[in-house]
Amino acid sequence: MHTVWKGSISFGLVNIPVKLHAATENKDIKLRQIHKECHTPISYEKTCPGCDKEVKNEEIVKAYEYEKNKFVVLDQDDLEKLKKETEEKAVEIIDFVDLEEIDPIYFEKSYFLAPDAGGGKAYQLLRQALEKSGKIGVAKIVIRSKEQLAVVRVYENTLLMETIHFPDEVRNAGDVSIPDNQNITKKELDTALMLIKQLTTPFEPEKYSDDYRTALMELIEEKRTGKQIVEADEGKQPAAAANVTDLMSALQASIDKTKKQPKAAGAGGRKKAAAKPKVKQEA
Structure with a gap:
């Protein structure tokens, strides 16, 4: 399994060397855009509409748009400095909580945590302690220059790390327009x-x-x-929905x-199917 990150799990004075592996995969069917006449894949050039010319990679900088068409330019040195200050290779467990206390809206992406060289015993200790206590660890980690909030929990015989959204990344449900009491009987x-x-x-x-x-x-x-x-x-087509008013x-x-409809058979009598996510087009 491909390793996407190497570092350690730390809680208190305990330090466990670990490797990170993606626990899920995207199985979307990616469709390419090609030229109908000659079947050549279509590519997209980076162009500047203001100068009306193609722009090379070395001519592109990153900036934050604080108002419409007003930018603060951030050079690579600024970003590298911040990266070095924050990118400690550690999953730092800050708190232990109950899983039920975290609403599913917070969960983002899952990773398997595997022990690295010399970390086997401490890894098993943490896994067994989490399993025995019924708790999960709330942690911080930096992946690809982005600080992430995460939880560490037991999944089957492994430790699983799931990145979760920060509170300010979850939008306010109160902003959604919901109809008033509809007099449900x-x-x-x-x-x-x-x-x-x-x-x-x-x-x-x-x-x-x-x-x-x-x-x-x-x-x-x-x-x-x-x-x-x-x-x-035609016999396999779904029946037309009743005109319910x-x-x-x-x-x-x-x-x-x-x-x-008879109840379906249990898992043992049901044919298993691989997970098949949605299809999206790729340029």
Whole structure:
């Protein structure tokens, strides 16, 4: 597994040499833009609209736009100095908290932490201590010149580090326009709760898959091998949605539909499917 970072975990006076590995991967299908006539990939040049000319990399500097078209220029020496001052190769655990205290909106990206040379025993000690206490560590780390807030927790037999957003990076939910009380009746609420109960099941991630990505890959493979593309069997098309005109009817129709569907088999009897994220285009 590719190592993306090397450093240490520190809490109190304990220091554990570790390696960082990405725990997730992006499986988007990336589509290139090419010239229709000759099939050459399209590239984009860096140009300055003010000077109307192409700009070389050495002519580009970084700046902060504090007002419209007003910038503070930051040269490379300024940025390198800040980088050296903050980029200590350590996951510094500041506090230990309960996982349930952190809302999922804060979580960003996951990494596996593996012990580096000489860190095996201390690594296992921290893992077992976290597992026994039921706590997770809140830490700070600098990755690629960016300071990140993170949590360290146990995942199966490893330590997992998940970067999380700083509080000022999470937008205020109060800024979202929400309609006032819509006079929900007790019958509507009870029916909604009944529907939730009928659809409640243990979370089994292997049963979920990206149908669009699968269909797109099949289309690409058919075109690649020169096979004729056929339309889907009409019998396999999803049934048209009922023309439901009010909330209660929608809830009741959903409940009736779930009653007719037998409960799926457990994880052991279900075919596993790899995670298949969404498709996006790449320039």
